[in-house]
Amino acid sequence: xxxxEQLQASSFGEKFSWGxxxxxxxxxxxxxxxxxxxxxxxxxxxxxxxxxxxxxxxVACNFYHLYPEDLSIIRQLNIPNFRFSLAWxxxxxxxxxxxxxxxxxxxxxxxxxxxEKGIDPWVTLYHWDLPQALELKGGWTNRDVVSWFSxxxxxxxxxxxxxxxxWMVMNEPMVFTGAGYFLGVHAPGRRGVRNFFPAVHHSVLxxxxxxxxxxxxxxxxxxxxxxxxxxxxxxxxxxxxxxxANRVDALLNRLFIEPALGMGYPVKDVPVLRxxxxxxxxxxxxxxxxxxxxxxxxxxxxxIVSFSLFxxxxxxxxxxxxxxxxxxxxxxxEVYPPSIYHMLKKFDAYPGIPKLYVxxxxxxxKDVETAGRVHDERRINYLKDYIAQVFKAKQEGCKVxxxxxxxxxxxxxxxxxxxxxxxxxxxxxxxxxxxxxxSGRWYGDFLSGR
Ligand code: FCB
Numbered sequence: 001x002x003x004x005e006q007l008q009a010s011s012f013g014e015k016f017s018w019g020x021x022x023x024x025x026x027x028x029x030x031x032x033x034x035x036x037x038x039x040x041x042x043x044x045x046x047x048x049x050x051x052x053x054x055x056x057x058x059v060a061c062n063f064y065h066l067y068p069e070d071l072s073i074i075r076q077l078n079i080p081n082f083r084f085s086l087a088w089x090x091x092x093x094x095x096x097x098x099x100x101x102x103x104x105x106x107x108x109x110x111x112x113x114x115x116e117k118g119i120d121p122w123v124t125l126y127h128w129d130l131p132q133a134l135e136l137k138g139g140w141t142n143r144d145v146v147s148w149f150s151x152x153x154x155x156x157x158x159x160x161x162x163x164x165x166x167w168m169v170m171n172e173p174m175v176f177t178g179a180g181y182f183l184g185v186h187a188p189g190r191r192g193v194r195n196f197f198p199a200v201h202h203s204v205l206x207x208x209x210x211x212x213x214x215x216x217x218x219x220x221x222x223x224x225x226x227x228x229x230x231x232x233x234x235x236x237x238x239x240x241x242x243x244x245a246n247r248v249d250a251l252l253n254r255l256f257i258e259p260a261l262g263m264g265y266p267v268k269d270v271p272v273l274r275x276x277x278x279x280x281x282x283x284x285x286x287x288x289x290x291x292x293x294x295x296x297x298x299x300x301x302x303x304i305v306s307f308s309l310f311x312x313x314x315x316x317x318x319x320x321x322x323x324x325x326x327x328x329x330x331x332x333x334e335v336y337p338p339s340i341y342h343m344l345k346k347f348d349a350y351p352g353i354p355k356l357y358v359x360x361x362x363x364x365x366k367d368v369e370t371a372g373r374v375h376d377e378r379r380i381n382y383l384k385d386y387i388a389q390v391f392k393a394k395q396e397g398c399k400v401x402x403x404x405x406x407x408x409x410x411x412x413x414x415x416x417x418x419x420x421x422x423x424x425x426x427x428x429x430x431x432x433x434x435x436x437x438x439s440g441r442w443y444g445d446f447l448s449g450r
Contacts, residue, residue: 017402019081023127026411030064034102037093039129044187055417075117077444085127095131127171140199149206157217169210172228173203201279208290226296231339240307244316260290272313296359299340301333330364330420341389348398362406364420374437
């Protein structure tokens with residue numbers, strides 16, 4: 001990496017927010033403790049064959065009970081910001097109606113413990129764990145979800161708004177609607193455009209409404225939402241591949257941010273999106289606008305796309321990373337640091353986004369432990385190289401003002417179960433013992449200017 005190896009956290013300026021990210025369902029465990037209701041992930045993981053090794057998140061990292069220890073690690077590594085999500089069904093077990101005081105108390109303790117340790121809490125309201133009771137009423141395909149979600153957001157804003165300065169309404173709506181309601185590989189396991197399109201539109205409306213509620217209840221807070229994105233390139237320069245890549249880009253990278261910015265859905269590029277109109281009511285064009293203070297950019301990789309006659313709707317397919325490179329992660333994602341630079345530039349070019357934060361970036365590699373140490377050199381290099389690309393974007397004037405590593409502890413990686421390990425801290429599944437990996441030590445040193 002030449003001179004970039006000298007890169008210091010301080011080079012990004014004092015105001016730059018460094019952090020680490022996590023999510024409730026992936027870490028908390030305690031899946032029915034203290035009055036929590038089941039979420040769609042609790043139900044989905046009960047279905048045989050849905051999750052690698054039939055893993056489930058009932059215990060996960062037991063963060064519900066061990067959070068003081070994890071926050072101490074964050075403190076010890078000198079990480080100033082911690083992003084985590086609230087489990088809707090811990091706070092409102094039935095999705096709507098009665099609030100669970102023990103759920104609220106738990107998040108009070110978590111937030112207070114962050115503040116006592118000098119860690120700034122960044123809170124995501126929805127990281128994919130819809131209360132199962134709401135899925136029984138249609139989940140994200142039912143337009144009522146907008147008001148169910150709004151009630152939940154109001155409860156959280158009112159209770160935690162005095163201490164939380166950064167909110168993210170949703171995590172990666174493209175992934176939870178695409179994987180959960182189109183492909184059926186994530187909870188709740190529904191398929192097809194008849195589920196996907198209403199889920200998309202209602203998520204867009206709920207994101208905007210959630211942002212409005214937060215901004216009026218917490219006028220001093222920064223309110224944003226996070227978006228998955230991958231750099232998309234055509235396999236060849238042919239007209240067909242180029243057009244196919246453009247359609248995939250519209251679908252994966254633009255489908256949620258553009259309506260939130262008042263640009264509508266990218267129907268020109270993906271004509272099948274006209275079907276969304278069926279779910280739109282008069283006035284929705286305005287209601288879709290979210291007025292976000294920031295966009296959370298979440299990037300891991302790039303995708304190479306080629307034309308395909310056999311893929312319905314988009315006529316495009318992703319070229320398997322394994323077939324084109326050796327430099328891949330345990331998720332079969334290509335390691336391609338310039339991807340994050342290009343995605344930051346892409347989001348930066350939209351008018352109407354005041355700020356960008358990289359709210360997730362990281363990598364799953366096979367970790368080997370020797371004599372009590374995890375020497376995860378590849379993860380360190382991944383983080384260094386991606387951070388260098390963030391720096392490059394920033395130096396060119398891009399308004400990126402923070403970076404969060406995904407993730408603190410090895411955790412429940414959705415349909416992949418516990419196999420891929422993303423943590424900078426190892427968790428022994430038997431004992432729950434935490435071991436800071438070399439990447440964690442490296443991040444701590446980097447942030448401390450050592
Ligand atoms: C993102 C998710 C996060 C985690 C990482 C690896 O898409 O937001 O929960 O699973 O991928």
